[in-house]
Amino acid sequence: MSIEIRDIGKRFGDFVALDGINLTIPTGELVALLGPSGCGKTTLLRIIAGMESADTGQVLFAGEEATHLHVRERQVGFVFQHYALFRHMTVFENVAFGLRVKPRRERPAEAEIRRRVMELLGLVQLDWLADRYPTQLSGGQRQRIALARALAVEPKVLLLDEPFGALDTQVRKELRRWLRRLHDEVHISSVFVTHDQEEALEVADRVVVMNRGRIEQIGTPDEVYSNPASPFVYRFLGDVNVFHSRLQGVWAEIGRPPSGGAAAASAGSGGAAAEGGIAAPVATDDDAALAFVRPHDIDIVRAPQAGALQATIQDVHAIGPSVRVELAHESELIEVELTRERAEILALRKGEQVWLSPRQVRVFAVPSGGEEFVSGSGI
Amino acid sequence: MPHWLSLMVDSFWPLLYAGVVFTVPLTLLSFAGGLLLGFAVALARLFGPSPLVKVARFYVWFIRGTPLLVQLFVIFYGLPNIGIVLDAFPAALIGFTLNVGAYTSEVIRAAIASVPRGQWEAAYSIGMSWTQAMRRTILPQATGLAVPPLSNSFISLIKDTSLAAALTVPEIFQAAQRIASVTYEPFILYSETALIYLFFSSVLSSAQTRLEARFGRHSSPLGAAG
Numbered sequence: 001m002s003i004e005i006r007d008i009g010k011r012f013g014d015f016v017a018l019d020g021i022n023l024t025i026p027t028g029e030l031v032a033l034l035g036p037s038g039c040g041k042t043t044l045l046r047i048i049a050g051m052e053s054a055d056t057g058q059v060l061f062a063g064e065e066a067t068h069l070h071v072r073e074r075q076v077g078f079v080f081q082h083y084a085l086f087r088h089m090t091v092f093e094n095v096a097f098g099l100r101v102k103p104r105r106e107r108p109a110e111a112e113i114r115r116r117v118m119e120l121l122g123l124v125q126l127d128w129l130a131d132r133y134p135t136q137l138s139g140g141q142r143q144r145i146a147l148a149r150a151l152a153v154e155p156k157v158l159l160l161d162e163p164f165g166a167l168d169t170q171v172r173k174e175l176r177r178w179l180r181r182l183h184d185e186v187h188i189s190s191v192f193v194t195h196d197q198e199e200a201l202e203v204a205d206r207v208v209v210m211n212r213g214r215i216e217q218i219g220t221p222d223e224v225y226s227n228p229a230s231p232f233v234y235r236f237l238g239d240v241n242v243f244h245s246r247l248q249g250v251w252a253e254i255g256r257p258p259s260g261g262a263a264a265a266s267a268g269s270g271g272a273a274a275e276g277g278i279a280a281p282v283a284t285d286d287d288a289a290l291a292f293v294r295p296h297d298i299d300i301v302r303a304p305q306a307g308a309l310q311a312t313i314q315d316v317h318a319i320g321p322s323v324r325v326e327l328a329h330e331s332e333l334i335e336v337e338l339t340r341e342r343a344e345i346l347a348l349r350k351g352e353q354v355w356l357s358p359r360q361v362r363v364f365a366v367p368s369g370g371e372e373f374v375s376g377s378g379i
Numbered sequence: 380m381p382h383w384l385s386l387m388v389d390s391f392w393p394l395l396y397a398g399v400v401f402t403v404p405l406t407l408l409s410f411a412g413g414l415l416l417g418f419a420v421a422l423a424r425l426f427g428p429s430p431l432v433k434v435a436r437f438y439v440w441f442i443r444g445t446p447l448l449v450q451l452f453v454i455f456y457g458l459p460n461i462g463i464v465l466d467a468f469p470a471a472l473i474g475f476t477l478n479v480g481a482y483t484s485e486v487i488r489a490a491i492a493s494v495p496r497g498q499w500e501a502a503y504s505i506g507m508s509w510t511q512a513m514r515r516t517i518l519p520q521a522t523g524l525a526v527p528p529l530s531n532s533f534i535s536l537i538k539d540t541s542l543a544a545a546l547t548v549p550e551i552f553q554a555a556q557r558i559a560s561v562t563y564e565p566f567i568l569y570s571e572t573a574l575i576y577l578f579f580s581s582v583l584s585s586a587q588t589r590l591e592a593r594f595g596r597h598s599s600p601l602g603a604a605g
Contacts, residue, residue: 051500051503070503071503072503072504072505072508075506076504084497085501086502087520088519098505101505101515149501149505152505153505
């Protein structure tokens with residue numbers, strides 16, 4: 001079932017939680033709502049579920065008005081961050097519960113309930129825990145049971161609120177892959193909320209990046225990562241070097257591609273970016289600008305080149321498969337990530353003078369009054 | 380047999396009889412009634428419309444703020460003035476029920492409110508109605524939390540029924556007073572009475588442990604994850 005969200009707004013007192021949200025989720029898609037805490041992603045999910053009411057706007061399920069439907073009439077499955085399993089019941093009864101409380105006419109026979117519950121427990125690979133109580137399970141197991149419980153009533157939409165937020169890294173990774181596979185099997189329209197960009201990029205068909213009650217960008221994981229629509233998205237989706245400069249300065253130093261022409265720079269105003277080559281700066285000299293370069297999009301070279309910045313190596317850390325180099329360019333600290341092979345060839349030492357050659361730069365001109373872009377550290 | 384022992388043996392049966400015939404029924408009936416009333420008041424305060432919430436709050440405030448003995452006197456000695464005449468036992472029953480209702484309503488309200496909101500939402504999201512969610516997920520969990528404080532009210536009530544003596548209900552304490560007034564041995568009599576109360580409260584409250592075991596089995600003490 002498709003979900004359509006039209007112009008949803010929600011306030012809590014003076015705080016604007018959601019502001020003019022429009023979003024369409026086609027049938028069968030797995031969508032991530034991604035953003036920092038307080039960005040409104042959970043509120044949006046709860047409004048889709050009917051647990052929270054919107055001040056303005058509409059929610060449509062399969063094209064039909066659902067804005068004022070009660071939770072239990074929406075046929076949504078909901079998975080909570082803290083599981084919310086029924087503690088006084090066994091795992092089996094938790095999953096069976098949704099079927100048992102159906103009106104007599106729709107209620108399946110006991111044998112059918114048993115068959116379906118065991119099938120679902122098999123799907124979440126926990127059929128051997130049927131007789132346990134929730135308090136006897138680990139966090140990861142509880143969350144899988146919660147998922148089985150949500151699926152038992154055959155919902156049209158599955159909503160997950162930070163489903164792996166309370167679990168440790170190892171279990172999170174395992175469970176999100178498992179969620180992806182599960183989604184491919186049951187193929188039900190699903191929306192999950194997360195503040196973990198890795199999780200969103202790995203699991204979702206599409207990612208909705210949210211900030212301060214608004215949608216910053218909607219796109220496939222690849223789109224939002226390689227083509228961020230705003231400085232916020234750029235920053236939120238991974239480590240990034242931010243060069244605080246006057247636009248002209250940025251142009252002189254970073255925007256110019258090296259002689260090979262490998263770097264693509266683009267300039268935009270408040271996120272409306274123009275692609276390719278050296279775009280004419282849309283802002284005047286006085287406007288501040290930010291240039292964004294991901295640490296792995298910078299190469300370190302020994303000889304000066306056009307478009308390369310001179311910098312001094314401050315530190316070299318080998319972290320797992322990559323090597324992180326910290327450099328100083330004038331007063332700015334720059335982080336570069338190299339592969340181990342590249343780092344071995346370069347054999348970098350602390351205090352050395354090298355040149356930085358960015359492969360991909362993105363410039364956002366900050367419109368006057370765009371204070372939020374300027375704040376924050378360089379890295 | 381020494382005098383004090385024969386006195387105790389002689390008065391034992393009348394006291395036990397008063398306990399079995401008056402104290403125990405008065406306790407059980409008024410506690411049952413008080414629980415029902417307390418549950419209704421708790422629901423009114425948690426989910427009722429605002430006028431009902433006000434009535435419920437007034438009731439709890441009034442009952443908790445006035446002495447039980449005074450409440451009993453108003454019902455038994457006061458009401459006849461406005462044309463409502465009650466026998467001693469029903470008057471005591473009404474008085475204790477109202478009193479228990481006020482105290483237990485607070486316990487029940489707190490227990491229901493302390494079941495995490497996620498449990499309601501989880502119940503709704505798998506298609507339950509309010510009544511189903513209440514009866515099948517919230518109350519079973521709230522009961523576990525409410526049993527220990529409710530047991531407290533219950534034990535207090537067993538002893539408080541001695542106040543019914545003042546309304547001429549022939550329960551344990553009234554029987555003791557009657558015997559003491561003819562034997563002139565108050566020390567022995569009232570000491571024995573205390574022991575008899577101890578016996579009844581021990582027997583009646585032994586149920587608490589079993590109830591706690593039954594309802595508290597799978598709830599974690601902090602009511603957290605699960």
